[in-house]
Amino acid sequence: MSVDVGALTLRGPILAASGTFGYGTEVPLLERRALGGMVSKGIFLRPRSGTPPPRIVETPSGMLNAIGLQGPGVEALIRDYAPKWAEWDFPVFVNINGESAAEYAELTARLDGVPGVAGFEINISCPNVEQGGLYFGNDPRAAAAVTDAVRKRTRLPVWVKLTPMVSDIGVIARAVEAAGADALCAINTFVGMSIDLNVYQPRLSFRTGGLSGPAIRPLAVHLAHQAARAVRIPVIGIGGIATAEDALEFLVAGCTAVQVGTATFVNPRAIAEVHDGIAAFLGARGLSSPADLPRYLPRD
Amino acid sequence: MFLVDARITGKRLVARDMYVITMHAPPIASTVLPGQFVNIGWSPGPMLRRPFSVYRVDGERIEIVLKAVGVGTAQLLSMTQGDRVSCLGPLGHGFEFGAGPRSAVLVSGGLGVASMTLAARQAASLGIRVTWVHGARTKEDLCSESDGDDLIWATDDGSKGVKGTAVAAAPDADLVLACGPNRMLAAVAARWPEAQVAVETYMGCGTGVCLGCAVPLKRGGYDRACREGPVYRASDIDWATLPSHLSYAATP
Numbered sequence: 001m002s003v004d005v006g007a008l009t010l011r012g013p014i015l016a017a018s019g020t021f022g023y024g025t026e027v028p029l030l031e032r033r034a035l036g037g038m039v040s041k042g043i044f045l046r047p048r049s050g051t052p053p054p055r056i057v058e059t060p061s062g063m064l065n066a067i068g069l070q071g072p073g074v075e076a077l078i079r080d081y082a083p084k085w086a087e088w089d090f091p092v093f094v095n096i097n098g099e100s101a102a103e104y105a106e107l108t109a110r111l112d113g114v115p116g117v118a119g120f121e122i123n124i125s126c127p128n129v130e131q132g133g134l135y136f137g138n139d140p141r142a143a144a145a146v147t148d149a150v151r152k153r154t155r156l157p158v159w160v161k162l163t164p165m166v167s168d169i170g171v172i173a174r175a176v177e178a179a180g181a182d183a184l185c186a187i188n189t190f191v192g193m194s195i196d197l198n199v200y201q202p203r204l205s206f207r208t209g210g211l212s213g214p215a216i217r218p219l220a221v222h223l224a225h226q227a228a229r230a231v232r233i234p235v236i237g238i239g240g241i242a243t244a245e246d247a248l249e250f251l252v253a254g255c256t257a258v259q260v261g262t263a264t265f266v267n268p269r270a271i272a273e274v275h276d277g278i279a280a281f282l283g284a285r286g287l288s289s290p291a292d293l294p295r296y297l298p299r300d
Numbered sequence: 301m302f303l304v305d306a307r308i309t310g311k312r313l314v315a316r317d318m319y320v321i322t323m324h325a326p327p328i329a330s331t332v333l334p335g336q337f338v339n340i341g342w343s344p345g346p347m348l349r350r351p352f353s354v355y356r357v358d359g360e361r362i363e364i365v366l367k368a369v370g371v372g373t374a375q376l377l378s379m380t381q382g383d384r385v386s387c388l389g390p391l392g393h394g395f396e397f398g399a400g401p402r403s404a405v406l407v408s409g410g411l412g413v414a415s416m417t418l419a420a421r422q423a424a425s426l427g428i429r430v431t432w433v434h435g436a437r438t439k440e441d442l443c444s445e446s447d448g449d450d451l452i453w454a455t456d457d458g459s460k461g462v463k464g465t466a467v468a469a470a471p472d473a474d475l476v477l478a479c480g481p482n483r484m485l486a487a488v489a490a491r492w493p494e495a496q497v498a499v500e501t502y503m504g505c506g507t508g509v510c511l512g513c514a515v516p517l518k519r520g521g522y523d524r525a526c527r528e529g530p531v532y533r534a535s536d537i538d539w540a541t542l543p544s545h546l547s548y549a550a551t552p
């Protein structure tokens with residue numbers, strides 16, 4: 001079941017998605033054998049308290065969240081969690097966040113070489129304070145600048161997590177590939193809104209939130225596919241995966257691996273079930289590894 | 301924490317529109333502490349699980365108490381014996397009884413009885429004298445199963461017991477435990493800053509990973525109702541920021 005994401009070999013094609021798995025230490029039920037890797041909750045240099053409640057609301061086949069990247073800051077992460085990760089038998093990627101390219105760079109420099117940190121997933125769905133709050137991920141130059149800033153501070157794998165809120169994901173994908181990304185993660189949540197008719201106000205205190213879950217899956221498969229067609233580096237598919245078939249759609253659409261998020265809230269065994277289901281699918285077809293799956297990836 | 305494929309074994313009416321559902325969940329029944337909850341999912345059903353306090357334990361069975369307030373609770377109430385739900389728990393941090401309180405007052409509003417029955421039993425087993433003050437809108441809305449050494453009823457319309465709120469009707473005691481709508485709990489906090497209160501929030505995971513269940517703290521920042529909570533020291537919560545409406549009519 002192992003897959004190669006660039007130079008890195010994962011023992012399986014499924015990772016736990018950022019923000020849906022905490023720091024990996026919370027859920028004792030977890031079947032770790034099924035994890036190819038994990039991405040930790042998004043972290044900033046400094047502690048962040050996050051947004052006021054309500055922070056989540058259920059929507060048809062999905063949910064909106066506005067957590068506001070609550071987190072203890074990088075020093076607490078290094079002190080409290082990295083030492084545990086160092087003992088685990090799967091790699092932990094840190095989802096890194098910043099308000100400027102310099103902040104991403106400083107965060108990377110601080111984390112590089114810390115035992116337990118296997119690599120970086122750059123969350124470019126953050127507002128760029130130096131550009132009037134425009135999201136890094138919406139602008140190929142800003143996205144490339146952040147990628148480049150991180151790339152220069154580490155030799156560990158650098159993955160860039162793309163936002164779906166763009167008119168052409170291929171443009172961003174190519175820009176960050178050129179800036180030195182080792183892989184792309186597609187996609188982060190879609191921005192959505194839900195109104196409470198009892199009070200004529202948004203249900204989330206932050207007004208908008210990120211939509212995740214099965215509701216976004218076909219959109220995510222398409223965007224991951226478009227990203228995969230645009231670049232040569234591996235793409236890790238994310239969005240609404242709850243079953244092995246869902247994950248296989250992403251793999252056939254051109255992804256090398258996948259991440260599972262919201263589904264683990266619903267079913268704490270989701271990752272193990274996806275893992276075992278993919279193994280059964282491959283076995284039944286005489287395929288020895290996910291890399292042997294036929295790909296639907298026409299190059300133009 | 302266990303994930304149990306739980307068979308529903310019974311349902312009974314305990315107040316107007318308010319039911320107790322019994323389910324077979326042995327590992328949860330043998331480990332749950334007062335104030336803890338379970339996160340229940342079923343298929344077909346809403347995507348996210350729904351959190352419920354463990355109301356009572358009866359051998360290998362646990363009980364929850366609920367009213368239909370939305371899609372999920374309505375579906376749960378339409379289930380019949382033999383139906384199965386996925387039950388994750390016990391979750392959260394419950395009530396603490398500390399060293400040597402001699403008297404306890406339990407204050408419950410409406411569905412707030414949900415986390416009180418286990419607390420009453422625990423207190424009694426520790427030799428603590430229990431006064432349970434249970435309030436609701438009217439006589440018909442009072443849960444028929446409240447018990448304690450002393451039992452005080454309160455109704456908004458005065459149709460049974462004291463007219464007014466449960467908080468106003470309650471005496472003082474060494475230990476105050478409360479559960480009910482967040483608005484009622486804010487009143488508890490004003491009267492007894494040291495009280496332990498069980499709050500409600502929306503929940504994503506119930507296990508501490510999503511940070512969706514944020515409870516605003518007086519000292520700043522948030523922590524998780526599903527992990528550090530749902531039971532808090534009343535004075536630790538920033539009541540002005542904790543949503544009191546959630547347009548949630550279950551615990552009036």
Ligand SMILES: Cc1cc2nc3c(=O)[nH]c(=O)nc-3n(C[C@H](O)[C@H](O)[C@H](O)COP(=O)(O)OP(=O)(O)OC[C@H]3O[C@@H](n4cnc5c(N)ncnc54)[C@H](O)[C@@H]3O)c2cc1C
Nearest residue numbers: 350351352353366369370371372373414501502546547548
């Ligand atoms: C720790 C904890 C323990 C709980 N214990 C009990 C219990 O013992 N008995 C009981 O009846 N209820 C309890 N609740 C509340 C219960 O979880 C909600 O009533 C339930 O999730 C609503 O689901 P629904 O699908 O019926 O409602 P939905 O259709 O999702 O929503 C219906 C209405 O309920 C509101 N609502 C939804 N979820 C919540 C929530 N978590 N808290 C407050 N309001 C909500 C919505 O704003 C909406 O107006 C508890 C909640 C928590 C967090």
Ligand SMILES: Cc1cc2nc3c(=O)[nH]c(=O)nc-3n(C[C@H](O)[C@H](O)[C@H](O)COP(=O)(O)O)c2cc1C
Nearest residue numbers: 017018019042065123187188212213239240261262
């Ligand atoms: C509660 C919650 C918190 C999240 N936090 C982060 C985060 O900190 N950083 C990030 O890059 N993505 C975050 N995400 C996005 C997920 O990692 C994932 O991209 C998205 O949810 C789509 O996948 P899913 O449908 O499998 O959940 C979060 C998602 C949820 C639901």
Ligand code: FES
Nearest residue numbers: 504505506511526
């Ligand atoms: S409900 Fe997810 S952290 Fe509490």
